[in-house]
Amino acid sequence: MRLVDPKPAALPVRAALAEPDLVPAGQALPGNAAGRTIWGFDALQLHNRYWASFGVQVVRQGEPSEIVTHAELYLLTDPNTLTLFRLSRLMDTLNWVEPTALFVRLHDANERGYRENTVVDADGKFVRFQRVYAASRSQTRIVLTPDREVAQLWQSSPDPQTAWRRLRRFAKRIERATSSIDGNVYDRHDERDTTWFVHDLLQVWKHPDTTVMRARKVEVSRGATVWRDAQCKVDPGATFIGPVWVGAGRIVPAGQTVIGPAVVWDDPSRRPVNDVISWLNIEPRDIPEDPQVRDSSLFGKAVKRTFDIILALIGMICSAPIYPFVLLAIWLEDGRPFFFGHTRETLHSREFKCWKFRSMRKDAEKMKAELKAKNQADGPQFFMENDPRLTRVGRFLRKYNLDEFPQFWNVLVGDMSFVGPRPSPRAENQYCPAWREARLSVRPGITGLWQVNRTRRAGTDFQEWIKFDIEYVERRSFWLDIVIIWKTFANVFFKISRK
Known part of the structure; x- marks a missing residue:
C-alpha cells in the first residue's frame, strides 16, 4: 500500500490507489514507468508541454533544444528535476518588479513517506512486506526569466553550480528578485516519482489539448474528465470516475470501469510520433469557462x-x-x-x-x-x-x-x-x-x-x-x-x- 500525503502544499490530495495508473480493466500496472508514454510523451516531455501551455519554455543545462523566441517566460531548472507549482503566485513580482531573473525556492511539503512492497518466493508465495522509504527532497531552486539571453547562459553551463554562478554574475542584484513558494518536486530518474508526477499532472492540467494536438476530450457522466488519444477507442458504455487519460492504441470497451486519477498508457506497438510545439498558435486556454467575477461593494x-x-x-x-x-x-x-x-x-x-x-x-x-x-x-x-x-x-x-x-x-x-x-x-x-x-x-x-x-x-x-x-x-x-x-x-x- 502507499501512504496518502495528508496536506499537499499546492496540488490536490492524491488518491489512495495501489498505483496511480490503470489499464482499461481497472487493474494496476507495475510500478516501473520507464519507457511508458501517454500520447507519445514521457514524463519529461509532458512536463515541457505543460509549461509550454502557459507560454513558458523549460530550459536545462546541456539540453540541445532550441530556445524559442516566442516564449513569454523561461523556466530554468537542473537536468534532474520536474516541478509543479502555481505560476499565478509569482506573477505580481514578474509584472510589477520586472526582474531580469526571479530566483524561486520551491518548498515541497509532500513527504513521500514510505511504500510497502510484497516479497514473494520463487513459487510466488507470500514471504513478507518490505517497507521502502522515499528520498526526501524538501526544496529545490528554479529561475524564471523573460530574457532569452539569460536562458541561453543557463543552458550552455556545464553543470548547475556553474550555471548559478554565471547567473548571479550576469543579473546584478538590483535586476533580480527572490521568492519562496510551495510546490511539488520530482526526480525524473526515479520511476515511482515520475509516475506520481503524471498522476498529479492529470489533476491540475485542465486543457492538455493546448499543446498536445492528439488529445481529445470525451463527454462522460458522473463528473469525470476523460482525455483520449485520437487513435484509441472509448465505448460510450464504459464508465469513468474522476480524471482519466487514455493513450494511443488502447480500447476501453463497454462495461469497463476506470477510476481516476488514472492513466491508460500508450500501446507500445502503436506509440505515436511527437509533434512539434507551435508556439505562435498556443491559445490562452487557462482562462476559466465562467470567470468568477468579483463584484465590488x-x-x-x-x-x-x-x-x-x-x-x-x-x-x-x-x-x-x-x-x-x-x-x-x-x-x-x-x-x-x-x-x-x-x-x-x-x-x-x-x-x-x-x-x-x-x-x-x-x-x-x-x-x-x-x-x-x-x-x-x-x-x-x-x-x-x-x-x-x-x-x-x-x-x-x-x-x-x-x-x-x-x-x-x-x-x-x-x-x-x-x-x-x-x-x-x-x-x-x-x-x-x-x-x-x-x-x-x-x-x-x-x-x-x-x-x-x-x-x-x-x-x-x-x-x-x-x-x-x-x-x-x-x-x-x-x-x-x-x-x-x-x-x-x-x-x-x-x-x-x-x-
Missing part, C-alpha cells in the same frame, strides 16, 4: 466613480489649453471633423461613442478593408506599424497619446472609467465569450493592465490582452488602479524624455 463602486469624476475634471482642465492647437493642426492638414467617435461597448454590453481627436484620413474605414491582408495583430484588432491611414498630425498625436484627451468626457459622463479594460466594439468582443463577459462586467478604461504590461511580441498580443483584462477584473482594487495610473504616466513621460 457599493462603497467601492462609489469611491471608484468619485475618483473617476475628479480625475476627468482635472484632465479636462489641464488639457483645455492644448485643444486650440490640436484643432488648428487637424484643420490645416485635413479639414473637419476634429473628433472621431467610434462605437464601443461598456458595462453590460451597452454601446457608446468613444471619442478621440481624429488622427486618420476621412476614408480610413474604407482603407481598412483594403489593408486587411496586411494586419500585423494576432487577434481581432487591426494594427500596422506604419499605418498609411494616419495623417502627419495624427501620427504625432498617437505617438504621445494626445488623441485620447477627449475620452475624459467619456469618463465624466460614465461611459468609461479612468482604469479598466480597453474599450472594444461588439465585433471584437465576440471572439472569446468568457473574456467578453468578464471585461463587460466593468467599465472600460483610458488605461489598463494590458496597456502598461503588453510586450508587443509578435503573435502574443491578443493572448496578453485576454490575460490582463481578466486578471484586472479578478484583482481590481483602488490601489491597483493607482499603480496602473502611475505606470501609465511613467511610460508617457519616459517616451517624451527619450525624444
Whole structure:
C-alpha cells in the first residue's frame, strides 16, 4: 500500500490507489514507468508541454533544444528535476518588479513517506512486506526569466553550480528578485516519482489539448474528465470516475470501469510520433469557462466613480489649453471633423461613442478593408506599424497619446472609467465569450493592465490582452488602479524624455 500525503502544499490530495495508473480493466500496472508514454510523451516531455501551455519554455543545462523566441517566460531548472507549482503566485513580482531573473525556492511539503512492497518466493508465495522509504527532497531552486539571453547562459553551463554562478554574475542584484513558494518536486530518474508526477499532472492540467494536438476530450457522466488519444477507442458504455487519460492504441470497451486519477498508457506497438510545439498558435486556454467575477461593494463602486469624476475634471482642465492647437493642426492638414467617435461597448454590453481627436484620413474605414491582408495583430484588432491611414498630425498625436484627451468626457459622463479594460466594439468582443463577459462586467478604461504590461511580441498580443483584462477584473482594487495610473504616466513621460 502507499501512504496518502495528508496536506499537499499546492496540488490536490492524491488518491489512495495501489498505483496511480490503470489499464482499461481497472487493474494496476507495475510500478516501473520507464519507457511508458501517454500520447507519445514521457514524463519529461509532458512536463515541457505543460509549461509550454502557459507560454513558458523549460530550459536545462546541456539540453540541445532550441530556445524559442516566442516564449513569454523561461523556466530554468537542473537536468534532474520536474516541478509543479502555481505560476499565478509569482506573477505580481514578474509584472510589477520586472526582474531580469526571479530566483524561486520551491518548498515541497509532500513527504513521500514510505511504500510497502510484497516479497514473494520463487513459487510466488507470500514471504513478507518490505517497507521502502522515499528520498526526501524538501526544496529545490528554479529561475524564471523573460530574457532569452539569460536562458541561453543557463543552458550552455556545464553543470548547475556553474550555471548559478554565471547567473548571479550576469543579473546584478538590483535586476533580480527572490521568492519562496510551495510546490511539488520530482526526480525524473526515479520511476515511482515520475509516475506520481503524471498522476498529479492529470489533476491540475485542465486543457492538455493546448499543446498536445492528439488529445481529445470525451463527454462522460458522473463528473469525470476523460482525455483520449485520437487513435484509441472509448465505448460510450464504459464508465469513468474522476480524471482519466487514455493513450494511443488502447480500447476501453463497454462495461469497463476506470477510476481516476488514472492513466491508460500508450500501446507500445502503436506509440505515436511527437509533434512539434507551435508556439505562435498556443491559445490562452487557462482562462476559466465562467470567470468568477468579483463584484465590488457599493462603497467601492462609489469611491471608484468619485475618483473617476475628479480625475476627468482635472484632465479636462489641464488639457483645455492644448485643444486650440490640436484643432488648428487637424484643420490645416485635413479639414473637419476634429473628433472621431467610434462605437464601443461598456458595462453590460451597452454601446457608446468613444471619442478621440481624429488622427486618420476621412476614408480610413474604407482603407481598412483594403489593408486587411496586411494586419500585423494576432487577434481581432487591426494594427500596422506604419499605418498609411494616419495623417502627419495624427501620427504625432498617437505617438504621445494626445488623441485620447477627449475620452475624459467619456469618463465624466460614465461611459468609461479612468482604469479598466480597453474599450472594444461588439465585433471584437465576440471572439472569446468568457473574456467578453468578464471585461463587460466593468467599465472600460483610458488605461489598463494590458496597456502598461503588453510586450508587443509578435503573435502574443491578443493572448496578453485576454490575460490582463481578466486578471484586472479578478484583482481590481483602488490601489491597483493607482499603480496602473502611475505606470501609465511613467511610460508617457519616459517616451517624451527619450525624444
